[in-house]
Amino acid sequence: MLFPFRGFERDLSMKRKIILNRLLISLGTIFLIVTISFILVNLMPGDPLVNIMGDDQYYRVKYSDPELLEEIAKKYGLDGSLGERYVKYLGNILRLDFGFSFTRNRSVLDIVLYRLRWTLVLAVPATILSALFGALLGIRAGWYQNGLLDRIMTPLTLVLNTIPTNCTAILFLTLFSYKLRLFPISGMASGGLTGGAYIRDVMWHMCLPLSVMVLSRTCSNFIHMKSYVIQVKGEEYILTAVAKGVPKTKVLFRHVLKNALLPYVTILCMQFGHIVSGSVMIEVVFSWVGMGNVMNTAISASDFPIMQMCFLLTAVCMVVSSILADVLYVLLDPRIKEV
């Protein structure tokens, strides 16, 4: 309970109402995304079977043995009217059945979940580390504005922020892997290892892609955090605290930090939404076979079921992260804002 005392039940129930409201809206959004995904796949020009079977085979079967074609269509859930297919499609999604890959004879769910793990191995530590670095550096630079750290970090991050991550990735790869030979050139693990040796090996392979991700996100986190701290520092209630004789460091810890962390948490949540889509570039450069790479190959091979699930997953991540941000804000900020 956030407000364990009388007289504030109204506040609490209002918070509940707002959170429930947000949840309903996001459910609606996800439903909409699912539907759009169906429309995109089914209204695309050409029979999706062409892509499954390849041009030659498709047209040969089509003219010689149309019944076989229908059977194949059935196997991939491409038969029946549009309405029937839509209902079936919704049912499948509810059962987390995303069908079979066109190019590989495995269920889409298996492939994507397996690859997602590898993406998360990279993205989760990257998000956490850059959140910490960005916050610590940003707080210090904002609090001691025009201090040494600020004067070094601010121009540096502004420049780094304008360089796309794939450039940094290639630069790192050339420098540390080709020239200095400190890290492996590509891949996620060497073969034939097990146990602790395997984990150490994966971590060694992670070093470069992780550094690139942490670097780029730390820069943007730093810029945000610094500006939040500076903004809060100028608020009247900080003047009040100083006027009360609160020592300087306590002004920072008691008054500035919480107020600056509130918007920071929100941008971190939004970053989480890009966890799947944001790592495509880096995964491709470092041959890290995660979601980004799966998406990349699925697109070039026209593997629709995989593309569809990747699309859904990316969109759901966005929705979940934005609702997470909203809910956290409602929980952390005592001021309740009506939507």
Add this chain to the structure above:
Amino acid sequence: MLDIQNVSVKFSSASEVGAVEDVSLTLQKGTKTALIGETGSGKSVLLLAVMKLLPATAEISGSVLLEGTDLLSLSEEELETIRGDRISYIPQGGGNGLNPLMRIGMQIGEPLIDHRGYSKKKAIAQSVELLRRFRLGKEETWVRAYPHMLSGGMRQRAMIAMGIAAGSRVILADEPTKGLDQDRIQGVAECFQYLQGETLLCVTHDVNFAASVGEYISVMYAAQQLEYAKKEAFFEHPLHPYSRAILDAMPERGLKSNIGFAPPHDAYSVKGCRFSDRCPYKNKLCDEKKPPFIDVKGHKVRCWQYAD
């Protein structure tokens, strides 16, 4: 108790003219002084200068003696031990003067934690007692509330309680009635009347409020102090033409009224008296030479009429 001597403030970022020019005010122990003046006349800057809370762009000259110690010559560390302990500043209630993410009780009790070594729990318990002094009602509940849950009037009371929490004897308050309606203004005036023994300097642009709170009245206009007198003397026979204009403009004193005579922009740059272009009594001297702050039997006024 508090002796403000020839304090001037200039902002290096802004133009040549000062925000406060040569203001001297002596607050005797236990007295209440109301400082009235138009928006922009330099009232807030004066209060902040006294606390040495102005940004680095401000150049302050003069001295501020608190029981003999010159606050302006102290280091930031020394000031930390004095602010909130021996001299307090109460920000405007209408503004954003309370931390939105901290409970009222903690904000009121904070000076006790830093100056008296209270535990958090004890400080919050003490803040209940402090709020009781200002008759807030349901004090135990309100100390656990956040600022946005309080009405403007309640916030103002909470901030007065915060100002005296650690036993500060000198209180500086900035426009405590801003944004409040007549009833609430009355409530705030009562709060200041509960302050017994504290020395108060209260900035306001509400003449009625000044009359109900202050024992002494000081008037500021275009960064300068124009008049200083005991309340009765000021209201019965104001000396400065500007003061008279204000009081005449009040519909039968007692009705709500604010001063409506903001100085024109070029008033700051004139050689002589800054009120001269609006003054019905002005003569050649007023345009040429800056009038001194003349003492007429304890009633001070910046006007050539009273020069011998």
